[in-house]
Amino acid sequence: MQLEVLGVGGAGCRIADAIRAAESADRSFLTDAFAFDTDERALNGTVIPESHRYQYGREDGLEGEIDRGFDVGRERADELLERLDRGAPADADAFLVATGLGGATGGGTTPALVAGLQRRYDAPVYVLATLPADREFDSDADVARTGAGARSRSPSGAGSDAVPRPNAATNAIAAIERLDGLASAIVPVDNEAWLRPGEGIADARERCNRDVATRVAAVFAGGDSESGGDGTGPVAQNVVDASDVDRIVGNESAIVALGYGDQAVETSGSRFGLGLVPTERDVETSEAVRAVETVVRKGIRGKLTLECDPETAERGLLIVGGPPAWLNRRAIAEGRRTLQSTVGGSGVLGGDAPRPDGDAVFAAVVLAGVESERLEDLRAAAERTD
Ligand SMILES: Nc1nc2c(ncn2[C@@H]2O[C@H](COP(=O)(O)OP(=O)(O)O)[C@@H](O)[C@H]2O)c(=O)[nH]1
Ligand SMILES: [Mg+2]
Structure with missing residues (x-):
């Protein structure tokens, strides 16, 4: 977008x-x-x-x-x-x-x-x-x-x-x-x-x-393929577009927290051939699954832009990206289910973001409609100084 x-x-x-x-x-x-x-x-x-x-x-x-x-x-x-x-x-x-x-x-x-x-x-x-x-x-x-x-x-x-x-x-x-x-x-x-x-x-x-x-x-x-340069790169299977972001964050001034996790992965050789050689390096399925699981966990449970309990979120968005060979479909779908059970609603969308030149697998998490004690603390501090 x-x-x-x-x-x-x-x-x-x-x-x-x-x-x-x-x-x-x-x-x-x-x-x-x-x-x-x-x-x-x-x-x-x-x-x-x-x-x-x-x-x-x-x-x-x-x-x-x-x-x-x-x-x-x-x-x-x-x-x-x-x-x-x-x-x-x-x-x-x-x-x-x-x-x-x-x-x-x-x-x-x-x-x-x-x-x-x-x-x-x-x-x-x-x-x-x-x-x-x-x-x-x-x-x-x-x-x-x-x-x-x-x-x-x-x-x-x-x-x-x-x-x-x-x-x-x-x-x-x-x-x-x-x-x-x-x-x-x-x-x-x-x-x-x-x-x-x-x-x-x-x-x-x-x-x-x-x-x-x-x-x-x-x-x-996100997984926007049109903006990805010459258009010859791999296309996301599930593109997150502006209307997906819009649906998740809403238009009612929801408080949104962003999470992120990444993990460097071995990509030697993937840059050769400029797309002529398949980017499908031999990546062990189990290794790819573990990498996706790890970044999703970090994205949901790691440091957020605003400290809050992810369970309080009303809606969520998960984007998993990285070199195409590492984007294990099953693990990404599982990550989405994890986010779904965390936010407890049905308002969860997900997508993938292939990055042929990337050297890490990453997960970006959007938690919308969260409750945060930090805002309450600032309110209290503001009242003390008034
Ligand atoms: N994360 C971040 N916070 C900043 C930065 N600069 C200032 N702040 C925060 O932003 C607040 C406002 O600072 P500033 O933007 O300089 O004020 P303004 O120019 O009057 O709007 C400060 O009280 C800091 O908490 C920055 O570069 N990054
Ligand atoms: Mg200033």
């Missing part, structure tokens, strides 16, 4: 960057990627082409105040939406607005931007939003100032990350509440769960953004 990515604010633009990087390493699944920020320095730190970057408003006028962010968002959303015409937004099967909640720019602009996208286009509008880590609220802790050494390294655009954010929980909850009913679905990425002990956002963000981008690419690049 074709996804249009809009990054807003510091985190959002960096995540949009990472998604673009994941695309070039894999296959084409993006119509365009745009970067919108009030902070020109941060914006210039992205690798999104200048034609698709846009500075608006004045960050130093926001001072981390989300209500001022909402005002700026309302005032400027149309202007941002007009920038999309530099690309091909009408070709998108879905929009993904990437944003970091906790500051004022991303969280402030995203609701108005999402509302505008919903008005202008028929395609669903998903929001991928980071949730702030607890250590950011603590104005005394040194680590809140981005962690060991981050300040002195100060990569471009890190300036505004180097301050504690006492309002982060309040800002994040205010933005989530506005998005409820506007976004087709919300994919929170909980920084708390992704930071290691003692680490600050600036230390971890590159790793975290890359991991998030891998999940996004695995879900949205």
Whole structure:
């Protein structure tokens, strides 16, 4: 499927960057990627082409105040939406607005931007939003100032990350509440769960953004064979398309968690012959079955973008990918049954994603309609600071 990515604010633009990087390493699944920020320095730190970057408003006028962010968002959303015409937004099967909640720019602009996208286009509008880590609220802790050494390294655009954010929980909850009913679905990425002990956002963000981008690419690049280059590659037996994703995540602002698991596999020789030699290397069936089982288990039970009990999900999607010879049909069907018994409903879809050049078997899992204590914790933290 074709996804249009809009990054807003510091985190959002960096995540949009990472998604673009994941695309070039894999296959084409993006119509365009745009970067919108009030902070020109941060914006210039992205690798999104200048034609698709846009500075608006004045960050130093926001001072981390989300209500001022909402005002700026309302005032400027149309202007941002007009920038999309530099690309091909009408070709998108879905929009993904990437944003970091906790500051004022991303969280402030995203609701108005999402509302505008919903008005202008028929395609669903998903929001991928980071949730702030607890250590950011603590104005005394040194680590809140981005962690060991981050300040002195100060990569471009890190300036505004180097301050504690006492309002982060309040800002994040205010933005989530506005998005409820506007976004087709919300994919929170909980920084708390992704930071290691003692680490600050600036230390971890590159790793975290890359991991998030891998999940996004695995879900949205799916098994789409049309976007897979010259069209001579193997075709997925069961293609996951935009309408499958749409059916699983819904259009009622469901909270969605993404899981992922992979395992490197032996592929020596599979690159020779450029498709003339069958990619069916001799892979032991039992070995292939085990690899699929392993990645499916990791995808469901491993770390999720938002910590939650997978059993609370209402619907689920499973994509298993990798070199074709490793994609054991029986094991993939079994993986789908495992997901089905986990979410306990009938709303489970699955597909495969052949990657002739891949060197790993992977599973991407979408859990839609999950319940998460983390959001409750942030709500409680927001009430304490109000
Ligand atoms: N995962 C991730 N989170 C980030 C990154 N940068 C900032 N954050 C988080 O996003 C929140 C908002 O930061 P930022 O995007 O810089 O604020 P804004 O520019 O005002 O929207 C912070 O409180 C952090 O929790 C990043 O690159 N990756
Ligand atoms: Mg910023």
